[in-house]
């Protein structure tokens with residue numbers, strides 16, 4: 519991306535503005551599961567979710583929080599001379615832990631060089647007791663708190679197809695609860711679910727913008743062997759759109775996204791082993807760079823078409 523051209527608000531720039539230097543996320547993997555896997559809300563989980571959940575780069579959950587942080591810090595410090603970090607409780611549904619266990623783990627992550635604690639969870643697992651505790655941590659240690667909420671799509675029918683176990687309603691409810699406590703929210707979306715089309719992509723951007731969510735993380739489908747969706751794909755029960763269509767969808771999404779929202783990533787990274795589909799067998803950064811090129815060529819940028827908010831019908835300049 520050319521430095522003088524604004525394409526979208528990048529996460530790295532945002533972190534540098536906020537914390538005055540580069541900040542690195544350190545994943546933490548806890549021994550827990552998800553109510554959509556253990557039978558409380560559903561069985562088998564989302565149809566794309568692998569047994570290891572989403573944190574394939576994580577250390578084993580037999581390590582303590584402190585051990586995981588220290589071990590990752592060592593690597594990042596050496597490689598990037600980093601001094602500040604975000605403790606990222608990444609895998610499965612962290613607020614599904616009993617409250618006392620959750621408190622213990624989060625408390626363990628507090629440290630001088632930890633500027634933020636990010637908690638990944640499901641929208642239907644936001645309970646005020648957890649938020650009250652996180653607010654106490656924020657106030658006591660002057661540490662930022664952010665919540666990462668999986669949504670994947672706003673399309674009700676696609677959410678049912680992927681056995682998500684919640685719909686947009688629970689997501690909106692969770693957003694309102696979290697906003698009461700002033701924590702930033704990052705929403706995860708998959709822009710190439712087989713049952714979504716471009717209208718759904720646009721609606722994703724519009725709803726995230728209308729809800730005043732602060733950050734988004736975009737993914738392309740990652741299909742692992744043995745998952746329900748992996749099997750469906752191998753049987754030819756659905757097809758995945760070509761990479762060029764995914765790239766166009768990302769551009770469309772960004773154009774409809776409010777210009778102040780931070781974009782953590784345009785496509786995820788994932789290992790090839792044990793997978794049946796990962797990023798069209800191409801490197802994630804090449805796909806990302808091509809999106810940048812497309813945007814530069816077409817004079818496209820985040821928010822270009824975000825003119826639907828704020829009483830559009832009353833705007834006489836249109």
Ligand code: SF4
Nearest residue numbers: 552554563564567610
């Ligand atoms: S909510 Fe997350 S952890 Fe639970 S089944 Fe779905 S993707 Fe897996």
